[in-house]
Amino acid sequence: MTSASGRSSTEKFLSRLGQKDGVSLEEKRRHLKVLRNAFKHGESSVLSPANMPAVLLLAEDVDWQVRQDVAELLLYAPEEHFSQLAARLMADPNGYVRRSAERSRERRQKAQLEARQASRGIEEVTKQYESLTRQVGGEMADKAISLGEARFELLADELLHDLLTMLTPLKAQVRGLTSGLAKVDRDLLQMAVKSSEDLDFLEQYIRAVVAYSKALPVERHPEWVQEVVRQAGEQVHRNLAERGVDLNPVALDDGEVAGTRVPMCRELIVQALANIVTNAYESLLNEEGRLDEGRIGITTRTADGHVAIEVRDNGCGMSPDELTALLAFLPGRKNAKKKRSMGLGLLTAKKNVEAHYGTLRVESELGKGTAVTITLPLAAQDAENG
Numbered sequence: 001m002t003s004a005s006g007r008s009s010t011e012k013f014l015s016r017l018g019q020k021d022g023v024s025l026e027e028k029r030r031h032l033k034v035l036r037n038a039f040k041h042g043e044s045s046v047l048s049p050a051n052m053p054a055v056l057l058l059a060e061d062v063d064w065q066v067r068q069d070v071a072e073l074l075l076y077a078p079e080e081h082f083s084q085l086a087a088r089l090m091a092d093p094n095g096y097v098r099r100s101a102e103r104s105r106e107r108r109q110k111a112q113l114e115a116r117q118a119s120r121g122i123e124e125v126t127k128q129y130e131s132l133t134r135q136v137g138g139e140m141a142d143k144a145i146s147l148g149e150a151r152f153e154l155l156a157d158e159l160l161h162d163l164l165t166m167l168t169p170l171k172a173q174v175r176g177l178t179s180g181l182a183k184v185d186r187d188l189l190q191m192a193v194k195s196s197e198d199l200d201f202l203e204q205y206i207r208a209v210v211a212y213s214k215a216l217p218v219e220r221h222p223e224w225v226q227e228v229v230r231q232a233g234e235q236v237h238r239n240l241a242e243r244g245v246d247l248n249p250v251a252l253d254d255g256e257v258a259g260t261r262v263p264m265c266r267e268l269i270v271q272a273l274a275n276i277v278t279n280a281y282e283s284l285l286n287e288e289g290r291l292d293e294g295r296i297g298i299t300t301r302t303a304d305g306h307v308a309i310e311v312r313d314n315g316c317g318m319s320p321d322e323l324t325a326l327l328a329f330l331p332g333r334k335n336a337k338k339k340r341s342m343g344l345g346l347l348t349a350k351k352n353v354e355a356h357y358g359t360l361r362v363e364s365e366l367g368k369g370t371a372v373t374i375t376l377p378l379a380a381q382d383a384e385n386g
Helices: 004-017 025-040 052-058 064-076 079-090 095-136 138-181 186-213 225-242 266-282 320-326 345-354
Strands: 221-224 250-256 261-264 294-303 306-313 359-365 369-377
Touching (some): 004 052, 052 079, 225 250, 266 294
16 A cells, blocks of 8 residues: 555656656655665565656666666566566666666566475475375374474574574674774775674574474463453554554554453463554555554454454455465565564464464455454363363
8 A cells, every 4th residue: 555645755756757857866866765775674575556657767767877776676566567677677778777687687586486486385285284184184183283393493492592602793793893984984884784783683583483482381371351452452552653653543443352251371362462463553554654544453252162352454465375375374474564574473373372272364355454363262271182
């Protein structure tokens, strides 16, 4: 989605492009840099239709530096514009522009190949699970998967701790480099600061994976569902506010949460719900990082000895292919609307819910929204009778 303010600024820029001496070289390059940074920070994954007219015009600009900037955006061009734009830029009279376009095309082809390989990997795992289910039944297949995950977590824990050990002196060296460059070279200083920030994020990511791989607490206490939902909502609002997100455009309705008590580790279910509600808010973010008008509803119902908690939004939703990839519940699927996405939010929610012998289900439709439902047993269960 694109906000009205975003469309207005884009339309004004496009209108000025059509005027003689309407936009300076610096403004053109700055406009393209803003678009490029949105992709680098994960705020967008493809150029929006609103931006394409200006990009196509700038691909014909008299200044080769502007055309080179456009060539670097070729990686993110929508499929319907890619061939036209690639042909134009790869035939450019300037060698720098041609080489940039060729590099972008190669990166795009590599990314598409990796996506196809990942899709085939997901399909193969799904087929193996279905085959195992037919052979030994769903319960035994799930136990086999749990055993495999437990073994992986043991191996991952050792590897991740080794990575943290190696990362500590590297961070110290980069910080020392940053201090030394403060009075020497501003460009090198900016590169060093960026490297330091990247290392900080890498450390956060490794620690998040370490936390994910640890065994979960088994102690359970009866908790009121409405209190758990309220706490999760407050946590989400606090985190988004710290990121500078204005929450006013989105209505959060949790008025249909029933007064039900469920045995649980409260911290785990609060975290699971907070991750799900955060995703719902982020589905309503526009290209400028602001929330468009929307609605998030949280409802509960009880049946057959279980309580179901549903979080439904009317955000961007997912295509069938995106939903299939998501439902493989593999780590590393990043949220494109977050500058620093770790790809562990829904995975952690699923793990926390399944630790309570519950289930997590996702339904989504592109352009209409997403519904995530977690189901928890009303009575405590253990590993033998769960």
